[in-house]
Amino acid sequence: MIAFATFFAFVCFALAILMNLWKIISAAEIADRILALDAMFINALALMILYGISLGSEIYFEASLIIAMLGFVSTVAYARFILRGNIIE
Amino acid sequence: MNHFLIAPVVLPALVGPFIIMVVRHHLDLMRIFSLASTVLLVAISLVLAAQASSGEIQVYELGNWSAPFGIVLVLDRLSAMMVLLTSVLALVVNLYVIGSGWDKRGANFHALFQFQLMGIIGAFLTGDAFNLFVFFEVLLIASYGLMIHSGGTRRFQAGMQYVVYNLLGSTLFLFALGTLYAVTGTLNMADLAVRVAEIPAEDSALLRVGAVMLLLVFAIKAAVIPLHFWLPASYANAPLPIAALFAIMTKVGAYAILRMYTLVFGPDLALTEGLAGAWLMPAALITLMIGAIGVLGSYRMGRLVAFGAITSMGTLLTAIALFTPEGVTAALYYTVHSTLAAAFLFLVADLVTERQGIEITAQRVMPQSGLIAVLFFAGAIALTGMPPLSGFLGKLLVLDAARDHDLVWWIWGTVLIGSLVTILGMARAGSLLFWKSHSITETEVDPTVAQDHQPHQLHEDHDSSAHGKVAPTARATVLPFVACFALLAGLVALTVFAGPASHYAEATAAQLFAPETYIRAVLGEVTP
């Protein structure tokens, strides 16, 4: 059952990532692209933990942790770039 | 354990950070430490050279991990010679830079200088293929910094190209190393040699690809045509004393070719047959010719010498591409010569450009014209390989070594015609710079002519000193001349003591063509 649920979640997040990708490429507005990238980071994070669950391994935890932090930083950076140009003024 | 082996790498690696941290704001102290480090480096190199000259190969197992599992440094005659050459050159260039005040024209010069030395020396000493990559990167990134030292539009643009081109080279290096590792399962050069020798001939294709990519990487460094395009613009736009130091950098490429293609992919190895021999010789000859043509076709000092350096690389690689002990002997002798000669002429070029800008044109007589003319003449003699300086001997050695080669007529023809073209170019430049100026008197200098040349001499930057034009306070200090004469003395010594020098080169070549000794020294008696 867990295996099925994991697989289901895998598929969901994978599809989510594909949709994010689609949005990043096709969006007319830069804000949407940033948003999609942020979502992609989050989905990737989820995928990573799922992967850890499916393998019964804790090794992949740090990567998720880092993604959580870095996704934020890059989203803010992209947004700040549009808002201010200089992102560390 | 002989810690002397690691000393020439660690010393600059310590002095560099020390300079930045402690004496960053004291020019004199920076100079003192930088110079002291360089002097010490020469001393260490002398000790190493003395140790290596016995013929024994010394191995230093870093981290106390034996080869091939850890990284080893290997000192043989070749590496000792290259380290000594590097440190001597560094000392001279350092003197020049300090004397001419180039080090003041930008930040962090001395730290970068030390790191540059560390990278070059590390590359010469390492016995590990991937570590060679790492030290290539160290020397490259330091060279990026030195190349754009003191800035300026054109220098930045050229710097950009230099970096991009070399990054492509570094990428190729990784592809090559990956391929070699994937096939052989090792990175240690001696171990590679052992394993490559055991690979069955019918499984050669992938290894050959790795081997040829590696060769191409080194060919980029050595500025072999058509991979030489990075050189003219970078050397010509670098501060010329830096270009003088860079004279050793192309030799790193030549060194690596020599090392890998005698130790690992030796000339007798069936597996990699035809990879180096087939194209390197023609390419070297064309390089030589293109360099010579460039000398004749240059109208700026830096470019002139840069193409001179390309010519000498062509000659050097011609000798290497013979892949015979005689050829390597000639190549080694010529390596020392061409390094000193190119550096010498770059320094003289700087003396000239500091006084009257980068264009090779007749302007009014420059200060110290006579002395500089003498130096230029000597440098031109050296670089073109005319007697009485060592270039002539080196060239004769190359020609002599080529006599049994299939392409002997091409080699002789190219070397000789190349010399002629170079001579013509140098004569043209010298007579314009030092003779024609005497027909121009103060009143005769045509302001419109000066105007015409303006855009090329003076770029939009403010610091005219960085880009030549007549620096108003181009006053002579002794040190630059001392440096020039030191190099000249080196060339003379190399000429007078050609016998002992060639003897060392011969012994080095013999060592290279007997790789068993090297392998045994690194891996011990047991073969995996």
Added chain:
Amino acid sequence: MNPLSIEFLVASAVGLLTAAGIYLILRRRTFPVILGLSLLTYGVNIFLFATGRLMVNAPPILNKYADVAYTDPLPQALVLTAIVISFGMTAVVVMIALAAYLSARDDLIDMPHHPEDEGEDA
């Protein structure tokens, strides 16, 4: 050739990253060139990584309790070194590109030079 094999996926990714990187490096402005260098770096890093052959769920973290398979750690260490070095290189190249742009007010990477029509010594 099994198009669904992990080897095929990785190899084709290497190929595409390399190709895309090279294409961008051949553009005429510094910025795309830097982008291209980034892509190329990905490509070569994966290449180098893959030379240790591919293994799923076998990280080279020693397991004291079980006798498990480990993937080849050496290429990973090499790639790590390569990543760090290329990071330093990228930082430098970005800054040089910026400096060149600010000085020349132009980010063309080609450096056409104009040979003067120069008379012979007379």
Added chain:
Amino acid sequence: MKLLQRLVPHPILTLLLTIAWVLLTSTWTLNSLVFGFLLGIGIPFLTQPYWPNQMRMKKPLKIAAYILLVLYDIIVANVVVARIVVFKPNSKRRPAWIAVPLDLRTPEAITVLAGTITMTPGTVSADVSAEGHALLVHCLDASDPDAVRDSIKQRYERRLMEIFE
């Protein structure tokens, strides 16, 4: 006391960090706790210049209650939003902007409020006013924006006032 305050400028942060360390290492040993505590003291000390003012929070129980409330709201929010996203046609949705005037004054409190708004049903804090006296909130689907505004003030701001001010 002064010295202690200088050394441990943000005691709550120190606690949080110590817990974070133990969570991170997932090893429930004395070593881990001691080490975590040392870091928990060291890091706030190093980062103190960036957080010069002392943050005061009263009534820890209220904090816990607030957290539980918000968690509950988040779960609800997700279901609501999911339904709107999946089932409600775009044409029937009533997106709206609302301005929420603030009684809160401290940045920490306003930030927590804004964060809460974003995490809970169909609302996102989009901006703050130039003098910091109002929040701009976007609603995914609000037929009555004023009701949303009042519920924000009632449900969250009031509680935060008690905690922070």
Added chain:
Amino acid sequence: MSLFLIAALPFLGAVFPALLIRAGRNASASAAGLTTFLAFAGLLLHAPAIFRGEVIQVGVDWLPALGLNANFFLDGLGFLFASMILGIGLLIILYARFYLSREDPMGQFYTYLLLFQGAMVGITLSDNILLLLVFWELTSLSSFLLIGYWKHLPEGRQGARMALAVTGSGGLAMIGGMMILGNITGSYDLSVILQNKELIQASPLYLPALVLILVGCFTKSAQFPFHFWLPHAMAAPTPVSAYLHSATMVKAGIFLMARLWPVLAGTPEWFYIVATTGLVTMLLGAVIALFKDDLKALLAFSTVSHLGLITMLLGFGTKIAAVTAVFHIINHATFKAALFMSAGIVDHETHTRDINRLGGLRHLMPVTATIAIVAALSMAGIPPFNGFLSKEMMLEETVHTHWGSSAYLVPGLALLAALFSAAYSFRFIGHVFLGQPRNDYPAKPHDPGFGMWAGPALLMILVVLIGLFSATLVGPLVAIAAGAVIGGAELPYYSLKLWHGLTPALYMSGVAVAGGLLLLLLHRPLMAAWNAALRPEAKQIFDRLMRGLTKLSQLITDGLHNGAITRYAFVMMLFIIALSYYAYSSGTIQAPTRLAQTEGPIALIAWFCLIVATLAVVAKHRQRQLSLVLIGVVGLVVSLGFNYLSAPDLALTQLSVEVVTMILLLLALNFMPKDSPIESPLWVRLRDGGIAVIAGLGAATLIYMLMLRDFSMPSISEFHLANSYKGGGGTNVVNVILVDFRGYDTFGEIIVLGIAALVIYALTEAVLGTRVRAYLLNRKPDMPQAGDAHPMMMVVATRVMMPLALMVAAYIFFRGHNLPGGGFIAGLITAIALLMQYMASGFSWASERQRMFYHGTIGSGVLIAAATGLGSWFGGVPFLTSAFGYIHWPPLDEFEWATAALFDLGVFLAVVGAVLLALESLARFAWQPGISSEHAMDINPARDDLEQAQLQAQAPGKHPGLQAPGPHDPSTKGEV
């Protein structure tokens, strides 16, 4: 005196004139004279032995590897030439002392002259052909300096370069010839080579060697068609001309032909090449000389002609011809040196060398006239002067020489040449010295002082005496020299005397003299015809050739190196691909040994994302920010892939590097154009796409093949896996490799980072030191800016996030040795944490609060790493040997320590410092007055309300909301 010393003396002496010039012109000249005299005297000391037929040899190894030895030998031929060089050299030094004016740098002159003299002596004494080559090329170089001595004269510069070009190329050809010669005989020692006539002439390489050597000789000796440089070398001061063109430079080629005569001569090839060239040159030179109005040009072409004569004689290949050649060498040296010096005196006194402006000088400068007339008569072949003797012998030889089947060709042309030779000699006498004095000389001529005419006078006396008493005076010399030329074989019968009876040669002489007189009478119409005739002007051809060559070189060079790195890179790719393909296709490959592993849809989806994102980067690369976003996707997927494929460390590193890189790029992009225009035409894009696709296919194929095959031998990493814990104390093998097994790589790697930061810093300084600084200060943002630069929520969130992130960094750092992580990743996370703070509150605000000395951070990182490495020296083990152990402090549990952690700390610091320094540089670019805010956040009602209250207390009645810009307005804090 040792031959070494004789050869070295001029070189040693060359130092003095330049140095002594401060002591005066006489001192300078004396030093030069004294050196030459010493060398000459030393040479003469050997005369008795030489005349006894001995050969003096000395030698020392120089470059044994090559067979280049510093071997000298002195035989008759060498003695003859060396004496001429030194003897005439002495006279020239004396003459030049008076000839040169005060403006001329005399020290330089004598230095060059002695250098040249030394090179010439070296040629004559060399017993090793490589050594000879050294001196040979030295003559080219030193003559270049001498000819160009008058720097201000364009003719001087051009003449010098022309001489260098011609003789230099000849010299290079000769190198080839000599190398072949050495290869044939197996030695470069002349004494060996001269013993191997049969070997050499039988070799298939004989002809190439001969041709190459002859090219060298002919260029040096100005033989047709290389004769054109010599007259242009006349731009040199006359002493130089006299020296170079009588005794020395041009005779070097003759010398070498004579030197190698024993082994090269005697074949048909030799005869047809050498004799014919000599004959043509002799005739051509004589004809042209007649039509030269410039005194020195006339003499120069006469020299060409006489050198042709000697060459022709050597080319005949008979012993008697060789003897004649030697004799004429002596004679020509005497009369030609005298003539040049006389011409120099005329020039010096009258300030012109134009024959048309001269005449009648016999009356005004009788001494000079006597010398010149005697010498010129000798040149014309008039008895009893010495020129007559050798010319007579020459004509006699031509009579016996058949060219092909023709018996008349050689004597006929020789006669014609003799005729013209007589004619120009007579013109020299008649038009310069005879006739009535004129009153329109540019300067009033009179005989110069004794010092100036002493030399030529001495030579004139020799001309006369040798003519009268040839057998006695020069007989022995000719004998020993000719003996050497013919290789020690027995000398043929000959006699040096004025009267040989009524031989054909005598008739020919008579015809020549008569004809010469006739030509002189007809000179005016002939001159007109000559001037009207079309003929190739060698100088123009040469100039055009040189200019063309230079232009062509510029064209090739600039065309190839046109500054387009796009093309450079393209060529590079092409070459790499081609060679790699060649390497592959010329090898063989076995079947795969591994199976491909099938994977599920997840990997496929990730792969799909990567492919799409990569393609999108390419497609959208012109929108720069978008392409950065897309690159972010690529990086993310790559990291996921690493994680998936069992490389968690790589994933972590890739992710963090990714973000920092992206931020650096964003920071840079702020200043740069936001879009790239379309510039390449379609075909270029297709071309680039093509090469890119091929390269990509290559890389993909290569790695695919590699992955499906096993290592040919077990990988060394098996050792790493086995020893990581035992020997390295860590369970994360990747980390143990990084900090222990291959810690040296990592040491290099952090140095790279440190250097990167230094470069960035230096570059920033350099840029901000120029006018770019002003531009940056006045720069207007190219996109509209939003307000609220430092949003409150971000600042507050960061206050919590940053300590947490630092905690994560600490966690990653400490566990790295055993689990994924390590100093590098921790460093990047720390940097990113600080970056968060910069983004929240601005760089200036944040860095003001925590003055970090980034240089110091990097430096200390490198130093700590290095010190950790050096620490192992104290344990007597190599650099970077690690140590680890366990400590137990109750009540705590046991914990592990490892020097590797210290090393990792170095890595950590270097990374942090490098990233922050780069950021700082970019922040410095962006700095504008007022950019720095005094507050962490722009809007803070708590703070602003307080200030507002205080303000209202001071100035009541203002509504806070309407007041703008007030103290709480973001504008006063954030920007301006």
Added chain:
Amino acid sequence: MDMIFEYLIAGFLIMSGVFGFVGSFGLLKLNDPMSRLHAPTKATTLGVGGVLLASMVHGLTVEGSVSLHELMITLFLFLTAPVTALFIAKVHLHRHETKDSLPPPADDSNWATHTVIEPHPEQD
């Protein structure tokens, strides 16, 4: 007991999958930019939260170790998600809204994003 945990884990996973999917689906479906902002920042929070919960329970039961470090990720997400949303909203405000298209900010002068002060860099 094990069954319960298994159901629990499976439930969490399914929930996370659904919300993860919906979040990104909303990004495509919703037709105005500000609304799109709602979907992912919320749904992914619970999506990821579900996975994290599943992971924690999984660790506790299947692996037998008490690993709560997933909480750290949750903490990070809760701290960052509002800020991320704020910035993206500000981008939208900056590019597509004006003072007039928004409700007035109580008694304040303007919304912060629109309070733009033209920089007046001075001559050096």
